[in-house]
Amino acid sequence: MAGIAGVELLLVSIASVPAMTIARRFTVxxxxxxxGFRYFAIRAARQAGxxxxxxxxxxxxxxxxxxxxxxxxVEFRNALERGPSYSHVARVDExxxxxxxxxxxxxxxx
Numbered sequence: 001m002a003g004i005a006g007v008e009l010l011l012v013s014i015a016s017v018p019a020m021t022i023a024r025r026f027t028v029x030x031x032x033x034x035x036g037f038r039y040f041a042i043r044a045a046r047q048a049g050x051x052x053x054x055x056x057x058x059x060x061x062x063x064x065x066x067x068x069x070x071x072x073x074v075e076f077r078n079a080l081e082r083g084p085s086y087s088h089v090a091r092v093d094e095x096x097x098x099x100x101x102x103x104x105x106x107x108x109x110x
Contacts, residue, residue, distance in 0.1 A: 023052075023067040023099040028080055030090035032062045037087050038108050044079035048072045051103035055110065066106075067099045 028037070033056050041054040041064055050068035057063050066076050083089040 020069055021067055021099045021101070022070050022073055023065065023097045024073055024077070025095045025097050026064040026066065026077060026080055027057075027093040027095075028062040028064070028083070028089055028091075029060075029093070030083075031086075031088040032083065033060055035086040036084045037062050040084035040087075041080065042106055042108065045076055045106035048075040048079065050076045050106060052106050053103070053109040054106070055108065065097070065103075067101070067103055 038054045038056065041062070045052065045054075045064075045066065048068070049072040050066040052065040052067050054062060054064040064076075064080065066073050068076070077092060077094065080092050081089055
């Protein structure tokens, strides 16, 4: 019986994600740490209307998880490609992931 309850919970969680929501994991390479990139990403995400997180990775890249409409995620990616004025974005890698619906906003993850 506990297994069935777990399945029901999972179905409710997936059902709470709007049908047109997509999710992407972006890895941004270049001079992207120590230049305000994460806080730039927060502003860009709020402007685009995406939800998720951004964090520095140990290898010097920045990772951003974004969920939203396709057009919002594309707008966010375009902003990541520009970056803040003191950054130099060499590359933005993008991986399609399953939307989780767990994000209520966009914030820095430590």
